[in-house]
Every structure is written in C-alpha cells, then in structure tokens.
Amino acid sequence: MEEKEKQSLPEISIEQLEEGVQHVNNPIIGLKPIEKRYLQSVKEYKQVNNSFYFTDGESTVEVMVLSDEIIRVRMAPQGTFLEDFSYAVPKLVNTATVFSFTETAEDYRVETNTVSCIIDKKHFLISFADNQQNIINEDLSAMHWEENVDFGGYYVYCTKKGHPGEGYFGLGDKPTTFNMRGRRFQNWNTDTYSFARDQDPLYRSIPFYIGLKDTTAYGIFFDNSYRTYFDFGQEDQDKTSFWAEGGELLYYYIHGPHMMDVVKRYHTLTGTHPMPPQWALGYQQCRWSYYPESKVKKLAQTFRDKKIPCDALYLDIDYMDGYRCFTWNKKYFPDPKKMVKELSDDGFKTVVIIDPGIKVDENYWVYKEGKDNKYFCRRSDDYFMEGHVWPGRCQFPDFTNPEVREWWGGLFKGLVDTGVAGIWNDMNEPAVFGSGTFPDDVRHQYDGHRGSHRKAHNVYGMQMVRATYDGLKKLYKNKRPLTITRAGYAGVQRYSSVWTGDNLASWDHLKLALLQCMRLSLSGVSFCGTDIGGFTGEPDGELFTRWIQLGVFTPFMRAHSAGDTREREPWSYGEELEAINRKFIELRYKLMPYIYSTFWEHHKYGFPILRPVVMLEQDKIENRAREEEFTFGDKILISPILHPGQTSKTVYLPEGKWYNYWTYESYEGGMEHTAHAALDSMPIFVKAGSVIPEWPVMQYVGEVDLEEIKFQVYHAPYEVNSFYYEDHGDTFAYEQEIYTEKKFVVKGDDHSLSIRQFSEGLYTPRYETYDLKLIGLPFLPTRVIIDGKEQQVELEFDALKRVRINANKNFKEIQVLS
Numbered sequence: 001m002e003e004k005e006k007q008s009l010p011e012i013s014i015e016q017l018e019e020g021v022q023h024v025n026n027p028i029i030g031l032k033p034i035e036k037r038y039l040q041s042v043k044e045y046k047q048v049n050n051s052f053y054f055t056d057g058e059s060t061v062e063v064m065v066l067s068d069e070i071i072r073v074r075m076a077p078q079g080t081f082l083e084d085f086s087y088a089v090p091k092l093v094n095t096a097t098v099f100s101f102t103e104t105a106e107d108y109r110v111e112t113n114t115v116s117c118i119i120d121k122k123h124f125l126i127s128f129a130d131n132q133q134n135i136i137n138e139d140l141s142a143m144h145w146e147e148n149v150d151f152g153g154y155y156v157y158c159t160k161k162g163h164p165g166e167g168y169f170g171l172g173d174k175p176t177t178f179n180m181r182g183r184r185f186q187n188w189n190t191d192t193y194s195f196a197r198d199q200d201p202l203y204r205s206i207p208f209y210i211g212l213k214d215t216t217a218y219g220i221f222f223d224n225s226y227r228t229y230f231d232f233g234q235e236d237q238d239k240t241s242f243w244a245e246g247g248e249l250l251y252y253y254i255h256g257p258h259m260m261d262v263v264k265r266y267h268t269l270t271g272t273h274p275m276p277p278q279w280a281l282g283y284q285q286c287r288w289s290y291y292p293e294s295k296v297k298k299l300a301q302t303f304r305d306k307k308i309p310c311d312a313l314y315l316d317i318d319y320m321d322g323y324r325c326f327t328w329n330k331k332y333f334p335d336p337k338k339m340v341k342e343l344s345d346d347g348f349k350t351v352v353i354i355d356p357g358i359k360v361d362e363n364y365w366v367y368k369e370g371k372d373n374k375y376f377c378r379r380s381d382d383y384f385m386e387g388h389v390w391p392g393r394c395q396f397p398d399f400t401n402p403e404v405r406e407w408w409g410g411l412f413k414g415l416v417d418t419g420v421a422g423i424w425n426d427m428n429e430p431a432v433f434g435s436g437t438f439p440d441d442v443r444h445q446y447d448g449h450r451g452s453h454r455k456a457h458n459v460y461g462m463q464m465v466r467a468t469y470d471g472l473k474k475l476y477k478n479k480r481p482l483t484i485t486r487a488g489y490a491g492v493q494r495y496s497s498v499w500t501g502d503n504l505a506s507w508d509h510l511k512l513a514l515l516q517c518m519r520l521s522l523s524g525v526s527f528c529g530t531d532i533g534g535f536t537g538e539p540d541g542e543l544f545t546r547w548i549q550l551g552v553f554t555p556f557m558r559a560h561s562a563g564d565t566r567e568r569e570p571w572s573y574g575e576e577l578e579a580i581n582r583k584f585i586e587l588r589y590k591l592m593p594y595i596y597s598t599f600w601e602h603h604k605y606g607f608p609i610l611r612p613v614v615m616l617e618q619d620k621i622e623n624r625a626r627e628e629e630f631t632f633g634d635k636i637l638i639s640p641i642l643h644p645g646q647t648s649k650t651v652y653l654p655e656g657k658w659y660n661y662w663t664y665e666s667y668e669g670g671m672e673h674t675a676h677a678a679l680d681s682m683p684i685f686v687k688a689g690s691v692i693p694e695w696p697v698m699q700y701v702g703e704v705d706l707e708e709i710k711f712q713v714y715h716a717p718y719e720v721n722s723f724y725y726e727d728h729g730d731t732f733a734y735e736q737e738i739y740t741e742k743k744f745v746v747k748g749d750d751h752s753l754s755i756r757q758f759s760e761g762l763y764t765p766r767y768e769t770y771d772l773k774l775i776g777l778p779f780l781p782t783r784v785i786i787d788g789k790e791q792q793v794e795l796e797f798d799a800l801k802r803v804r805i806n807a808n809k810n811f812k813e814i815q816v817l818s
C-alpha cells in the first residue's frame, strides 16, 4: 500500500523548483508532509582522474567516464557518497583513455570519442548525446530524493524524457509484451507460484533496460539492489523514470548505437556465463519428485529403451531427509552413491535441489554449524530470522557474508562425493510461507557494507548461488559445475543458469516462455529456460510437444512439473507424439556443436544467445512489435508455433537470403512468408552463407566418439562469416586457451562457392576429417579444389541439390566450381 501511494506522488515542474523543495501531503497515514528535494543549479565542479564532481552547494553528482561508451552517474544528496560497492559489477574496469571536458555559460560537457555527457548548469539536468550531437537520452527534471524517516537514507528518483515511439526492452523476465512502452514495473524478488501474464514482480530483479530512440539504442543500468521501479511512459507518455526505495541513485548510461552493442557493453560491466559443462546443454528431465530409487532408475531405463536422448535427471525436495538440505532420505534412496554411479554409467547426470531454509533441529549438523558460527540472519533486535518453509521452522544463512558463503560452498562435499553433478538453487528470493519473504529489518553483512533486508533482499538468491557455484568449483577441482537458480540480481549470470519459476501449462504461458527467455537474454542472462510443459496444471499432448520444440531453442532445456500433476515425460502422450518429441530432442543433439559454439560467443564476446528480430534490424519500426521471431546465435531463426491447432504462420525474415531448415527451399528476407508447420515440424530458417556444425544423434553428450564432424554449408550470393568452437566440454582448460575456435568464410555466386577456414587455440580434436554438405548450390558442380589442388571427388548432387564432400579438418580453402 505504502509503495503504491508513493509511486503516484505528483511530479513538479522545473519552474516550480525555485526553492528546490516541494511539500506534498503525505497520502499514507496523514503523517508530516513528504519533502521532495531536487538538485539545484550547479555551483562548481572538480575533476579527479576520470570522475567529475558537480555540486549545487549541498548535493554532489559524480560523472565517471568508464569507456568510450559507458558513463556512470551517481548522486549524493548530502554530498557524501556511499561506499562504492556492487554485487552486479565486481570490478570497475576503466578503459577510457581519451576524453575532454569543456565549460560554457550554460553547461559542462564530458566527451569521449563516442558520447557526450552534458550537464546543464541552471537546472542540473543531465543528458547524453552521440558524437554527431544528437541527444539520445536526457533528464526531464533534475534528479530528486525524499528522506526515508523510518530507515534513514532516501528514496531516489531519476526522470527522463520519453520520446514518441521510443521502445524499451530488457528488464529481466517480466511476463509481458516484449516492448515495455506504456508500462510500469517493480523489482522485488518474489515467489510467484503459478504466476499470471503481467504479474509483477516475479522472482528476479535485473534493473537494466535498453531504450530504442528513433534508430539509436542505449542502455540504462540502475545498479541499485533495493526495491526499484521503472515507468516507461505509463504515468505520462513523455516521461520515463526509475526510482528506488533506498540506496544511491547510481546508473550507467551505455551507448549503442546498436542494441547488440548495448548488451555486449552491459556484459563488460556484469560479466557473462562461464562455459557450462556441455552435458548441461542436453535435454534434462525433472519433476517434483522422482522417488524412490526404483522410479528414478525406471525413468532412466525408459529414456534409453525408447531412445530419447537425455543428459540429466533431477531430484526434487523428496530426496532429502525431512527436507533437510545436504541429507538423503535413506528409505527412498538407501545407497545414493551407488544409484548416482549407475545412472552415470548409463550417461545420466544427477542434479539435486537445495533450498536456503535450514531446519531448526539441534540434531541436524548443518543447523548446528550455522548456529554455532552465527551464520544465520538476524532481526534488528538480534533475534533470529525464523520462518516456515518445506522442513517447517527454519533459519536462513546470510549469504551476503563471505564467511557464510565459504561455509555453504563446503557443505556440498557430501553431495559431490556422492557423484551429484549439478545443484538446483530454489526458494532463494528468499521465499517464506505465509509472510512471503523476510521482514525489512533483517540485517545482512553485505560483504562488509552492512544493511537491512531492504538492501539485501534482491541479491540474496544471487549470493546463495554464488556460494554454491564457488563451492562446487573447488570441490569438482577442474570440472565445470551446473548451477540453476530461481532468484537473481544483475550479474547472476557469472554463477548460474536461470529458470523462470512456477509457470502454468497454458498456451499463453508458452508465449510468455518465449518472451521471458528473449528478454532474459537481452538482460545478461543468456543461459535460461522455462519449465517445459508448464509447472502447474495439465498440458495436453499438443501443448507439451510445442513446448519441447521451443525448448530445443532455449539455452537451458528442462521439462518439469508440479507434484499434483500427472507424470509427464516425452512418451506420456502416445506413440505419435512420442516420435515427434524424440525427433525434436534429437534435433537438440544434432545442433549441439552449434549451440555450444553460440554459448562460447556469449561467454567470450558477450553476445546474447537469443536475439529477437528487433535486435537484428532495429531501424525497422515494425520490428519493435514482433514478438515471435528470434535467432539462436546469429544463424538460425525460429518462430515457434504458439497456438493450438495451428499448422502455419506468418514469419518475418530479416534482410538477406534464408533457407528452410527442413526443405532447403530458399527465401528472400526483408519480408513476411507463410511457414507451414504441422505438429511434427516447426518454422526454422537458416541464414544463407552459414556453416552449421552437426553431431550425429546420440543419447547423451559424450556417448559417441566423433570420427568426423559434419557441417552444413548454405550457399549465399555474398560473403558470410561463421564460427565454430570446441573444447574438452567439461574442464576449465578453456581459460588457458585449450580450445579450438574456427572461423569459416563462405562466399558464393552463380557459378562457384568458396569456403575459407581460419583456426585459433590449442585444442586438437581427435577426428581428422570434415563431412561437408553443401546446400542450395545454384549450379551443377564439376570441380572441387582444396588448398589449390584439384580433387577427384565423387560429387553427390541429389534432388535437393545437396552436395557432399570430405575434407581434411585443417583445410584452408575449398572451391567448388561449375
């Protein structure tokens, strides 16, 4: 109630700001009037290295140049800044080498090669322009604040001009239209069982958005872990604002001009996902819960009998003894080590759930250790924070304390010794039955920057999964762990994959799944997925199959369902659908080397894995409303079927030439086409000029030792680069350049096709040859020249105009001529 009222306090105009203070009747409980204080005219400035400090006599604003394209702004209402600490940005790397500062009668300008930050002296308004002096983003009114009489500190506000047609994207996984224009959101991690379209807030807080003004993209990352709000022209279409219930008004302006540039630069601040173990990109089967052991083994056996590939099986909370974390229910799982080993021998990894609530039980070692070492959170008056979760009465570790994180990481030793390969971190918003979450007064160590739960709430889950990831990394030695988390804050990608929580088995949720994953991908969290089939409710077979199809193209692919639903595996809906589900899960494995390469591009270069079309062609205004097409990496475009009974749909293909993945028919881009997709198909298109690596179907990652690797090469009437990556698949040797990174350059015309290959890295795959399948040649090939030598190859030119050739994996150039 209180927050709602606060959101709608009237804004005041610059002209009204003579005194800099406005008294507004407090609408809450008739308390004393709220004081809104605005920055006043700038009186002076000083420069310290790459930071400029501007003051109006009382308040100070710091403008820090971080790179040619990133400028950080922060405000200290009383002139004293808070400690410069952020969980999202672990290290501020300053790469700006050249910038200038100028002063005129009206303003100050801090300029890099790309961006100008202009500080208007009279009204203390801040704006950002490109190097052609086009204003991209500007304050509508000066930054302002209100005192928080209950907790100390301030509610802090920033109000920007909104422009006609400006689009807004990102902000985590809000379950709403892709373009957020006209809407208002809140960030406060919340356990939202069976959430609905437009429900807000959900489980994660990522206070970062991309604005698209005319055809220029920019980003705003409001790095504030308190409850934050974003209004994208809902209250007033000419205004975009963001504010927080505490902390500092601190944001990064990230220049584009392309959306891709913004996302990549956001990743330079907050990091990317580490490379996952490759098996974690396979199909994963989950349910609340598979138990006892005999059921888990039967599940595994059925996958193998039915030849449906699967890499991981999940154990939900019932594997524990009375829901005590780090224990096993010995009745259901009498010998977990043996079971996990047997599953592993059959190619299955075992992933188990862990919750933050630790059962209050004097006979339980985890509770005892936590209690003795004072690792659990306390209220303001020193009592323990207690709440009920699955095990009943619980206390909760303070994951914002590094010592607690270290302890927590070590608790996984038993599970790791048992052979568990991944940890699923749940309920870490943190969720508490009844009250929802912790009360505001709970205290947190916050890595030495102490604060209440108001400050720590949104980072709690991220710090839990950080502790988990770091602990597993140590315990696994050089093996990569898989971690999954439900809650998170900006930067969570450095420690974990994310799933979108307790969704619902409905067609609208299938669409939301697509929107949420695209949006997460733009918000730094590329390794994301949804509960395939919907967590609550009962999907029919058609919906389940269409969800599997979308799942092939979400980076994290896991089916999951609630305990009160019917069991749901790829074979649960009869033979016909089982065959289709198999076909699509197999497709995931065929595309595995492409998916893995795309992951590397994310990890190393900060590219998002899923790319909505507006990101590919941001200058076409109509693309802002296209919510269904996206590319996985930059070569494969997907437009999933999202409606019951639908067997065809209109698909927009961006400029250039495209091929239908199934039929090899070619299409001109820059326009819409009708794509047919009966239930056993889905619209998938490949960009002309692409080189797509392919694995043979295998039942799990690593089952088959590759004797050669296949590549599909799609002819293009122009030049296109493709990218291929390979490494051990499960070690950290890639950090020492033990990998192979290949670039293919494909160039074609009406009579020829050439493929050039460039390699980097120290990893040598065991296979020697490539099996290249050339697709869409507009001519009948007669000659093949590899590295300058004419080859005697039998060209298999089939009805679909495909040509197969074999080549040594180290070739430099192949020419195919008519």
Ligand code: GLC
Residues within 6 Å of the ligand: 287, 288, 316, 317, 353, 426, 427, 486, 501, 502, 560, 561, 562
């Ligand atoms: C939460 C999770 C869900 C899990 C359940 C039981 O609702 O979101 O995925 O199955 O708890 O652990």
